[in-house]
Amino acid sequence: MSDTKTLIEAALFIAGRQVKYSELAEVAGSSKEEIQKKVEEISNEYSQRNSAITITFDSKKALMHLRPEVEDEVMFMAPQTEMSQAMLKTLAVIAHDEPVTQTSLVKSRGTRTYYYIKKLIDMELVSARKHGRTKLLSTTSKFKEYFRLDEIPKISTHPPAEERTSRLENMR
Numbered sequence: 001m002s003d004t005k006t007l008i009e010a011a012l013f014i015a016g017r018q019v020k021y022s023e024l025a026e027v028a029g030s031s032k033e034e035i036q037k038k039v040e041e042i043s044n045e046y047s048q049r050n051s052a053i054t055i056t057f058d059s060k061k062a063l064m065h066l067r068p069e070v071e072d073e074v075m076f077m078a079p080q081t082e083m084s085q086a087m088l089k090t091l092a093v094i095a096h097d098e099p100v101t102q103t104s105l106v107k108s109r110g111t112r113t114y115y116y117i118k119k120l121i122d123m124e125l126v127s128a129r130k131h132g133r134t135k136l137l138s139t140t141s142k143f144k145e146y147f148r149l150d151e152i153p154k155i156s157t158h159p160p161a162e163e164r165t166s167r168l169e170n171m172r
Contacts, residue, residue, distance in 0.1 A: 004028045004030050004034065004035075004038055005041065005042060007016060007023050007024075007027055007028040008027075008028055008038050008039060008042060009042055009064075011024055011028075012021070012024075012039075012042075012055065012062060012063070012064035013026045013064055013136045015050045015064075017063065018061045018062065018063040018142075019061060019062055019063070020060060021036055021039075021060060021061065021062070022035070024039075024062070025030050036057075036059070039062045040057070041053060042055060043055040043057065043062075046092065046121050051067075052066055052067055052070040053065070053067070054066070057163050067068040070138055074113045083119075086112065086116065086117060087116045088110045089109070090105070090109055090113055090116040090117065090120070091116075091125060091126065091139075091143075093105060093108070093109065094120070094126055094137050094138070094139060095139050095143065098137065098139055099136045099137060099138045100136070100137050100138075101131060101134045101135070101136055101137070102114075102117060102121060102128065102134045102135040102136075102137055103133075105117070105137065110113050117135075117137065123142075123151075124140055125139065125140060125142055125143040126138065126139060126140065126143070127139075127145060
């Protein structure tokens with residue numbers, strides 16, 4: 001039988017997602033408190049040896065992933081995304097138009113969209129809340145994390161006021 005730290009490390013590696021301490025406790029046969037302590041130890045070990053792998057965690061869950069500066073250099077080696085092209089397009093529409101009703105999305109993308117929406121909700125990339133007889137769909141904070149959108153500077157779709165004024169004057 002493997003020790004607790006080894007099982008936690010293996011579970012975080014294989015999951016490829018945020019894992020609740022309750023799940024890790026079940027795998028390792030330990031208490032949530034013990035799991036949290038071991039996660040911190042593993043995280044510190046990676047940090048001390050300047051590993052490409054890091055663990056981010058809070059009071060309820062942990063995630064094993066590559067450090068961002070290393071990830072950029074090796075992403076081309078990653079296997080294809082777990083999402084089909086159609087599911088990615090559905091997610092893109094939700095992200096672009098959010099909040100968007102499920103009804104309008106299905107009308108524009110077809111009935112297979114129900115399946116994609118369910119998968120995106122299961123992946124915690126999209127949230128749905130009741131809105132009359134349909135659902136209102138929006139992206140989640142996990143969506144931003146997954147696609148690393150916090151690192152992308154905001155791009156304004158409108159030029160600065162002085163540039164707009166300059167263009168208008170040139171048109172005269």
